Amino acid sequence: MANVLWLQGGACSGNTMSFLNAQEPTVVELVVDFGVNILWHPSIGMEIGHQVTHLMQDIIAGKVQMDILVFEGSIIEGPNGTGTMNYFCERPMKDWVKELSAVAGFVVAIGDCATYGGIPAVAPNPSESTGMQFLKKQKGGFLGADFVSKGGLPVINIPGCPAHPDWISQILVAIATGRIGDVKIDDFHRPQTFFTDFVQTGCPNVSNFAQKIDGGFGKRGNGCLFYEVGCRGPMTRASCNRILWNRTSSKTRANHPCLGCTEPGFPHNDLVKGSVFKTMKYLGFIPKEVPHGESKIGYMMKAGVAKILPTNHAVMEGNK
Ligand code: SF4
Numbered sequence: 031m032a033n034v035l036w037l038q039g040g041a042c043s044g045n046t047m048s049f050l051n052a053q054e055p056t057v058v059e060l061v062v063d064f065g066v067n068i069l070w071h072p073s074i075g076m077e078i079g080h081q082v083t084h085l086m087q088d089i090i091a092g093k094v095q096m097d098i099l100v101f102e103g104s105i106i107e108g109p110n111g112t113g114t115m116n117y118f119c120e121r122p123m124k125d126w127v128k129e130l131s132a133v134a135g136f137v138v139a140i141g142d143c144a145t146y147g148g149i150p151a152v153a154p155n156p157s158e159s160t161g162m163q164f165l166k167k168q169k170g171g172f173l174g175a176d177f178v179s180k181g182g183l184p185v186i187n188i189p190g191c192p193a194h195p196d197w198i199s200q201i202l203v204a205i206a207t208g209r210i211g212d213v214k215i216d217d218f219h220r221p222q223t224f225f226t227d228f229v230q231t232g233c234p235n236v237s238n239f240a241q242k243i244d245g246g247f248g249k250r251g252n253g254c255l256f257y258e259v260g261c262r263g264p265m266t267r268a269s270c271n272r273i274l275w276n277r278t279s280s281k282t283r284a285n286h287p288c289l290g291c292t293e294p295g296f297p298h299n300d301l302v303k304g305s306v307f308k309t310m311k312y313l314g315f316i317p318k319e320v321p322h323g324e325s326k327i328g329y330m331m332k333a334g335v336a337k338i339l340p341t342n343h344a345v346m347e348g349n350k
């Protein structure tokens with residue numbers, strides 16, 4: 031049995047919507063078969079108003095055990111560090127989160143905003159948003175780089191915009207059944223079981239990628255989306271093409287470019303105009319970002335693009 035409290039900060043509720051669609055296991059199975067007891071959730075919790083305040087006070091006082099604190103959305107620290115832009119139960123939400131994290135068995139951040147700051151933290155970041163233990167790639171975030179929950183782990187990050195529902199439900203099962211110690215996390219605190227392979231693993235466009243056959247947005251089965259419309263599948267660690275969404279499909283299977291939402295740099299290029307759904311290039315033809323583990327020059331050589339380069343000098347300029 032594991033008592034779960036789920037709170038939302040700077041959130042759109044997208045991760046809640048995703049979670050409710052979990053299939054292996056479903057939310058009902060979490061409760062009925064795996065002993066997950068949801069103390070409260072903003073969308074499905076029965077308590078309202080002061081009842082929620084009292085519940086959180088009782089958790090902090092040690093009268094109610096909370097095994098897992100799930101947080102969705104960014105931690106809002108604005109304006110000027112006060113956190114009053116996100117008031118909840120008569121206090122800044124960030125103050126609740128600080129005290130609840132201190133007594134939680136485990137803390138799980140769900141979605142890109144809670145993990146790394148996500149879209150709310152894009153400059154100029156008017157809400158002073160940050161992630162629970164990271165701000166983008168920088169470790170620290172709201173709880174600080176040294177935070178470790180009572181269960182002995184730092185914040186477990188399940189990024190995504192939204193996170194895949196089964197990534198969430200399976201991590202909750204691992205904690206509830208005492209198996210979370212078997213789950214290794216990477217440098218960005220992501221469970222390696224879901225975030226080691228790249229999105230490209232399992233993408234039906236892989237042969238088009240290898241053969242440099244360019245596809246187009248929404249043109250199903252016609253080519254790879256890396257070359258023009260900015261697919262980040264080769265440099266984004268996530269299992270979207272292994273554990274399909276709704277057990278049916280994925281972005282790249284529907285010929286929608288991967289946006290790289292499970293990487294701490296998301297949204298990439300800070301959403302500058304013209305950077306979304308577009309492959310950023312030097313000199314108009316050299317991709318600024320190449321598949322993970324490739325040098326730009328090595329990638330270009332492999333791609334056979336060298337033969338169309340105007341001059342060697344131009345290549346060297348492009349790689350500066
Ligand atoms: S770049 Fe994108 S569309 Fe192309 S093979 Fe990789 S994941 Fe699939």
Ligand code: SF4
Nearest residue numbers: 268270288289290291
């Ligand atoms: S395909 Fe890419 S953008 Fe879509 S959910 Fe997976 S990691 Fe995120």
